[in-house]
Amino acid sequence: MRQHVNPLSSNFSQIQRIPSLREMFGESKSNLHLDIGCADGEFLFDLALVNTSWNYLGIEIREKLVKKAKLKVLEREIKNLYFLFGNANNILNDFQSKFIIKNLKSLSFNFPDPWFKKRHYKRRVIQPEFINRYKESQQKEGENKKNNKFISRI
Ligand SMILES: C[S@@+](CC[C@H](N)C(=O)[O-])C[C@H]1O[C@@H](n2cnc3c(N)ncnc32)[C@H](O)[C@@H]1O
Numbered sequence: 001m002r003q004h005v006n007p008l009s010s011n012f013s014q015i016q017r018i019p020s021l022r023e024m025f026g027e028s029k030s031n032l033h034l035d036i037g038c039a040d041g042e043f044l045f046d047l048a049l050v051n052t053s054w055n056y057l058g059i060e061i062r063e064k065l066v067k068k069a070k071l072k073v074l075e076r077e078i079k080n081l082y083f084l085f086g087n088a089n090n091i092l093n094d095f096q097s098k099f100i101i102k103n104l105k106s107l108s109f110n111f112p113d114p115w116f117k118k119r120h121y122k123r124r125v126i127q128p129e130f131i132n133r134y135k136e137s138q139q140k141e142g143e144n145k146k147n148n149k150f151i152s153r154i
Contacts, residue, residue, distance in 0.1 A: 004113045005061050007123055012061060012087040018096040021103060024082040025055045031105035032057060036088045037112055037125050041069035041081070048081040056081045057100065059088040092130050101137045106149035114154075126152070 021032075031054050035044050038058030048056045058081075060066050066085040073081050084091060091097055115123045138148060 004115070004123075007061055007087040007089065007125070012090060015086045015090050015094055015096075016084075018084065018091065018094070018100070019082075021055075021099060024057065025080060028055060028080065030055045030080065032100070032103045033106045033108070034059070034100065034104055035108045035110065036092075037061070037109060038069075038083070040065045041072070041083060043108075043110060044081055045069075045072070045078075048078055052080060054080060054105075058083045059091055060085060061087055088125055089127050089130055093133070101134060104134075104137075104148065106151070107134070108151040108153070110151075110153045112152070112154065 033044075033047070033054055033056050035041075035056070035058045038044055038060045039062070041058050041060075044056045044058045047054070058066075058069065060069075060083065063085050066083045069083045072078075073083070092101065109126055112125045113123075115121060134150075
């Protein structure tokens with residue numbers, strides 16, 4: 001069984017610079033979907049190849065998987081798919097990523113690491129701080145965000 005990565009480890013306290021949407025997806029203004037804890041990105045590759053009119057962003061804390069996924073994107077010349085490495089909570093709570101949350105049309109967490117013990121709840125990828133920021137951004141945008149989707153598969 002895979003050992004879960006501790007997202008609170010000091011290895012993940014610094015985040016890398018977050019590229020702009022233009023750096024990730026060029027001039028495309030397509031709807032943006034974010035998958036948090038995307039592993040090797042299999043789910044996103046499937047979506048990105050079928051729904052070419054959407055942009056897909058994955059965040060994953062295991063660097064090896066992100067490197068592999070990025071290489072696959074380059075080799076296949078996929079323009080609507082991008083991966084970020086790091087602790088999703090540090091990335092999404094950072095001021096640099098404001099634009100990501102603002103532009104999200106849908107969001108998924110598929111099978112997040114459970115962290116059953118109460119003393120480990122802080123390690124869970126779904127944290128109230130992010131959910132509240134996401135909710136606030138949805139409320140601010142009002143009507144435009146009415147049909148946004150939030151998917152969590154456990
Ligand atoms: C059980 S796996 C599910 C992977 C994938 N979503 C799927 O459905 O196959 C959970 C994934 O979330 C990643 N993960 C856990 N905590 C994370 C965090 N704080 N930030 C980013 N990724 C995280 C893990 O490394 C792992 O790849």
